Each structure stands twice: as C-alpha cells, then as structure tokens.
Amino acid sequence: MSYSRKTIPFILIGCFIVFLWSCQNFEEPKVKDIVKPERKLSDRISDRLLDLMEHANNNGGRINDSTTLRYTDLADSIYFQNKFQPIWSRGDRWLVLSDSLLEFIGNAKNYGLFPSDYHYSSLAFIKRILQADTLAKKNDQLWARADVLFTDAFFSLVKDIKQGRLPFDSVTLRVDTVLQKNLFLSTLSDAIQNGSVAMALQKLEPKYLGYDSLRTYTMNFLTKAKFVPYTYLVYPYKDSVTFFHSLEKRLHELNLLPPNANDLDSNAFKAVIRKFQNAHNFKPTGHVNDALIDHFNNTDWEKFKRIAVNLDRYKLLPDTLPQTYVWVNIPSYTLQVIDSDTIVFQSRIIVGGPQTRTPLLTSEISNFITYPQWTVPFSIIFKEMLPKIRQNVEFLDKENLMVVDKNDSVVDPRTINWYKLNKSxxxxxxxxxxxxxNSLGVIKFNFRNKYSVYMHDTNVRWLFGKSNRALSHGCVRVKEWQKLADYLIRTDTVKLHPDTLRAWIARQEKHIISGFPKLPVYIRYFTCEARDGSIRFYDDIYEEDRYLCEKYFMNKTVE
Known part of the structure; x- marks a missing residue:
C-alpha cells in the first residue's frame, strides 16, 4: 500500500507531535559532541533520520543488505511532518514507550506472531549496545536506525494483529481489505497517550470467544513447549535424493540412528522406518507416507505455526457475527448452534473426504424437507455409479435408484444401453x-450456495461413531438433525409444533417446512481450539495447514 507525504493530515500529525513532546518529562541532554561540539545529538539524529528515509525510498524500503521496511511511505510521511524528530527516544534516552514496544515484540508469540517479523534481533541488539556503551550512546546512526525500525515494527504489528497474514479468500467477510492510514496513526496516538503498546494493539484483536480462548491457552502452550532446531520434511517430494538426505538427518535428530550411521541404503532405511512404525502403531511397511511424515514434522514449533494460522483465520471473519448462527467446523467434525455466544447444542457431523471436500461457505438455512428424495449429482454418477451399472444393472435396484428422463418419467433401466452413455x-x-x-436419511436442510451441498440425516448412522468422519461427497451429515429442526421452528410452536414434525416423520410423509427466521450458517476450517484447559489439535484432513505453513511460515526458524 502506498502513502504519500501529502496525504497525511497535517493537523493530526501536528497534534500527535505536540502531544508526544508535551507528555514526556525529559530535558534535552546537554551532550558534548566528540566530533562536532557545536551540534546537539538530537540534531544529528534528525539528519540521520532524513538520510535513512531517503535511502529507504530510493531502494524499495531497504535500509541495508539485511533489513527492509514494510511501511516505508507511511513512516517517511510521519517523519517528514515531524521534521524528522525521533519518535521513540529523546537525545540519548529511550522513551518508556520504546521499552513497551520491545517487550511486546519479545512476547509476540503470545499473539501467534513471530518476533523476527518485527526487527526484534536488531532492535534488541541496538538497545543493548546503546544502554551498555557510553561511546555508542553518541552514535546518531544507531539512534536513527533504531527509531525507524521501531516505527516500522509498530505499523507491521497493527496490520498483522488487525488483518493477519493470510490472504483474503472467497469466504472472507471483511470489508476493510486495505487498512486506512488513520488506523495506524490513531493506534500509535493511543499507545503514546496510555503509555502502553499492548493496550493499544489489543484493541485491534478479533472479539470472538474462540479467539480469546485460543490465545489464552497459547500462552500456556508456550510455557511448556520445547522449541529445538529440526529438519522439516517436505512431502510429497520432488527430489528423492534431497528428501532422503533430509529424512536421514531427521532420524538422527530423533536419535533413531546412531551418530556414525550415514548414507544408508534402501534396505537400512526400511528397517529403521519399520522399527519406528511398529513402536508408534503405524502399519510396519518400511515405506514413508503422509501420516508418517506428519508425525515426524509434528514438533512444538510446527504446532505453534498451526496455532498462528488458526488465530489468523479468525481475522478473516467480520468484526461481529449474528446473535444466532450455525457454526460448522470441518476438522473437528462438529456442528454448533450458537446464541449470544452460548452453545445451545452441539452435534457430531460427517464431512467430505479429501477428494470430495466440504466447501467453506457462508449462507442461511431457508427451509428443510422431511423424507426427501435424492437426485444423484452427475459427478457421483460418472465417478462411481456408471461403471457399476454397466457391470450389473441390478445395482440400481439394490441402491433404491430409479432412472427418469427429461420429462421426469421413470424409465426401465434395462432398456438403456449404458455403454453409450458418458459425460457428453x-x-x-x-x-x-x-x-x-435413502442416502439423505429422513431430513434435508437447504441453504443457498454454488456448490449444491446441504446438511442432512443419513441412512448409515453408525458412521457417526468413527473418529475419522471425512467420509461424504461434500455434504454435511448431521447426527442431531432432530434438535436442529426443532430449533429452526422454535418461534412458531402453534403452526409447527415439534410433535407435528415427529408425526410427519413417523408416517414417512414428505413436507417442505419454511417461513421460520433464516438461520445463518458458517462452514469453516479451524484445526485447533481451546478445549478442557488446553489446546486441542485436529487432523489437517484437507492439508490446508500444511499448505499455509509451508507458504507463509516455512522460513521461520525456531525462536
């Protein structure tokens, strides 16, 4: 995003600078300059700030070979209006606000953030040198560089806490896709006024119970986590030689190989893998697969990355959700009806498998049908049913399926040459x-969406007892469908008494029920949440976490 100097409101910046100077009780130190005694340190710092910002503007934000600013234009505008006076220090003294910001960055993992994204090492080093070395305290270049890094770090924190680091997608419900410059300025002004960076930034966090709980237990997780360097295994691999070299290194890190065991042949590899599989309840094949590699990669550092991803997923939601709504979380296989931040009831669900995913969406339940008829999607016909019908047309009778033409007339399947039929x-x-x-069971809940999916009962209810319930073709099967139906008609017990609904089902009658207040439904993908005093991690069944962690956090080293 680009911020021109001319676009920053002069009055707002002027007020900010006056407030900053008036609220601090520091006198300008009378420093005897060892090079130019006639010039104060503060004047030389201003010169260095001007030089530094000009260099950053001319070099794409880079201030040296290893450091690039994210918010060059915004920082330059503020320093320009402030006549290139430092924001975080006075002469050779740090302001309390700089201590507050450095402490916040040092504890950034509590917010699912990485300190390295906010110049932490550089700032901590400069601040330590300036505090410990009397001669260094006269170094105007160090003061100027630290001030610019502090400013850029603060603005980066504003963005990452408010919007997160994940790209907005088709189900993102935020309207502020680009943060306005006034948000950065007002948050900085708030931090100065209250003398607390944490208080100012916390106001930008999502206001959701799930987010609050996850962040709270993230701090507990961090106190127990063991962050040690390790070799991350990218799988599936493109280069087998590189992969097995990395795997061998990982096996050494896990003490599964003796120190002198190197350049193993395939048989030796298989023997080690098979031994590990036996010890950890994997099928002892001696071969690597997704599940085994996920186990090797499941370190505390990778868990923290997954926490970071999930905290950012909350930032893709709007600032507020409706008072009442249905929340479907795919990885936890649960549906919750929420009313005023309270779970009214919860149900086990069955979702789409990895190859037939349940889509993420936002909609409203508009009606439901008792004893529905299922029209088989063409994708299922061509992928699964047509080959079986060609082998034996009796498959249709076995599955209680009938064939109808374009006039909705039933056609005898034995009169059709199934080998001549195809997608075209x-x-x-x-x-x-x-x-x-019927595959839909006794009830179907409809909501508008472009994927032709819905929620429904099922005729194989024993599947709700399985731990892995990614089994459907994309629709959501609901165990507690009766509770959901009763909840939808709860406001009209005269016209639609729960006993009426039960009578229709008992008589196997088809009815379309509508006219109740539409109930918003959110189908989302959260792989960890706070449960029972700790963070519960769910299987990354669609490998969304793996993709996002590898794309955005792959180079985040253990801190």
Whole structure:
C-alpha cells in the first residue's frame, strides 16, 4: 500500500507531535559532541533520520543488505511532518514507550506472531549496545536506525494483529481489505497517550470467544513447549535424493540412528522406518507416507505455526457475527448452534473426504424437507455409479435408484444401453426413492450456495461413531438433525409444533417446512481450539495447514 507525504493530515500529525513532546518529562541532554561540539545529538539524529528515509525510498524500503521496511511511505510521511524528530527516544534516552514496544515484540508469540517479523534481533541488539556503551550512546546512526525500525515494527504489528497474514479468500467477510492510514496513526496516538503498546494493539484483536480462548491457552502452550532446531520434511517430494538426505538427518535428530550411521541404503532405511512404525502403531511397511511424515514434522514449533494460522483465520471473519448462527467446523467434525455466544447444542457431523471436500461457505438455512428424495449429482454418477451399472444393472435396484428422463418419467433401466452413455451424453437423472434407506436419511436442510451441498440425516448412522468422519461427497451429515429442526421452528410452536414434525416423520410423509427466521450458517476450517484447559489439535484432513505453513511460515526458524 502506498502513502504519500501529502496525504497525511497535517493537523493530526501536528497534534500527535505536540502531544508526544508535551507528555514526556525529559530535558534535552546537554551532550558534548566528540566530533562536532557545536551540534546537539538530537540534531544529528534528525539528519540521520532524513538520510535513512531517503535511502529507504530510493531502494524499495531497504535500509541495508539485511533489513527492509514494510511501511516505508507511511513512516517517511510521519517523519517528514515531524521534521524528522525521533519518535521513540529523546537525545540519548529511550522513551518508556520504546521499552513497551520491545517487550511486546519479545512476547509476540503470545499473539501467534513471530518476533523476527518485527526487527526484534536488531532492535534488541541496538538497545543493548546503546544502554551498555557510553561511546555508542553518541552514535546518531544507531539512534536513527533504531527509531525507524521501531516505527516500522509498530505499523507491521497493527496490520498483522488487525488483518493477519493470510490472504483474503472467497469466504472472507471483511470489508476493510486495505487498512486506512488513520488506523495506524490513531493506534500509535493511543499507545503514546496510555503509555502502553499492548493496550493499544489489543484493541485491534478479533472479539470472538474462540479467539480469546485460543490465545489464552497459547500462552500456556508456550510455557511448556520445547522449541529445538529440526529438519522439516517436505512431502510429497520432488527430489528423492534431497528428501532422503533430509529424512536421514531427521532420524538422527530423533536419535533413531546412531551418530556414525550415514548414507544408508534402501534396505537400512526400511528397517529403521519399520522399527519406528511398529513402536508408534503405524502399519510396519518400511515405506514413508503422509501420516508418517506428519508425525515426524509434528514438533512444538510446527504446532505453534498451526496455532498462528488458526488465530489468523479468525481475522478473516467480520468484526461481529449474528446473535444466532450455525457454526460448522470441518476438522473437528462438529456442528454448533450458537446464541449470544452460548452453545445451545452441539452435534457430531460427517464431512467430505479429501477428494470430495466440504466447501467453506457462508449462507442461511431457508427451509428443510422431511423424507426427501435424492437426485444423484452427475459427478457421483460418472465417478462411481456408471461403471457399476454397466457391470450389473441390478445395482440400481439394490441402491433404491430409479432412472427418469427429461420429462421426469421413470424409465426401465434395462432398456438403456449404458455403454453409450458418458459425460457428453447422459439424458437421464438418477433419483433415490424417499425412505429410511435413502442416502439423505429422513431430513434435508437447504441453504443457498454454488456448490449444491446441504446438511442432512443419513441412512448409515453408525458412521457417526468413527473418529475419522471425512467420509461424504461434500455434504454435511448431521447426527442431531432432530434438535436442529426443532430449533429452526422454535418461534412458531402453534403452526409447527415439534410433535407435528415427529408425526410427519413417523408416517414417512414428505413436507417442505419454511417461513421460520433464516438461520445463518458458517462452514469453516479451524484445526485447533481451546478445549478442557488446553489446546486441542485436529487432523489437517484437507492439508490446508500444511499448505499455509509451508507458504507463509516455512522460513521461520525456531525462536
């Protein structure tokens, strides 16, 4: 984003500078300059700030070979309006606010952030040198560089705490895709006024119970976490030689290989892997797979990265959610009905498998149907059913399926040459008759979406007892469908009494129920949450965490 000097409101900046100077009780130190006695240190720092910002502007934000500013234009505008006076120090003294900011950056992991993203090492080093070395305290270049790094770090924190680091996607419900410059200025002014960086930045955090709980238990997680260097294994691999070299190194780190065991052949590798698999309840094949590599990569540092991703997912939500809504979390296999931040009830669910994912979406439940009829999607017909029908047309009777033409007339499947049908030519629909053996079960909840998915009961209810419930073709199967139906009609017990609904189902009657207040539904993907006093991690069934961590946090070294 670009900020021109002329776009910064002069009055706002002027007030900010006056306030900054008036609220500090520091007198300008009378420093005897060892080079130019006639010039004060503060004047020389101003000169260095001007030089530093000009260099950054002319070099794409770079102030040296290893440091690049994220908010060059905004920082330059503020320093320009401030006549290039430092913001975080006075002469050879630090302001209390700089201590507050450095402390916040040092504890950034409490917020799912990485201190290295905010010049922490450089700032801590400069501040330590300036405090310990009397001669260094006269170094105007160090003071100027530290001031610029502090300013850039603060603005970076504003952005990352407010918006996160993940890109906005099709289900992002935020309207502030670009943060306005006034937000940066007002947050800085707030920090100065209250003398606390933490208080100012915490006001930017998401206001969700789930976020608050996860961040609270993140601090508990960090007190127990063991962050040690390790070799991350990228899998599937492109270069087998590089991968197995990394795997060998990882096995050494886990003490699964003796120190002198190097350049193992394939048989030796398989023997070590098989031994590990036996000891950790994996199938002892001697071969690597996704599950095994995930286990090797499941260090505390990788867990922290997943926490960081999930905290940022909350920042893709709007500032507030409706008072009442349905929250579907795919990795936890749960549906919750929320009313005024209270869970009314919760249900186990079955979601789409990795190859037939349940899509992330936002919608509203508008109606539901008792004893629905299922029209088989063409994707399922061509991928799964057509080959079986060609082998034996009796498959249709077994699955309670009927064939209908474009006029909705039932067609005898034995009169059709199924080998002539394909994706380009299939003038029929396959419909499953309503009943207890219907794949949709006895009820279907409809909500508008472009994926043609919905929530429903199922005729294989024993699957709700499985731990891995990524089993559907994309729709969401709900165990507690009766509770959801009752909740939808709760405000109209005269017209739609719960007993009426139960009677229709008992008589196997098809009814379309609508007219109730539409209930918002959010289908999302959160792989960890605060539960029972700790953070519970769920399987990354769609490998979204892996993708995001490798793309955005791959180079984050252990801190």
């Amino acid at each position: 030519h299939f003038p029929y629909l396959l419909k499953q008759r309503q009943g207890d053996d």
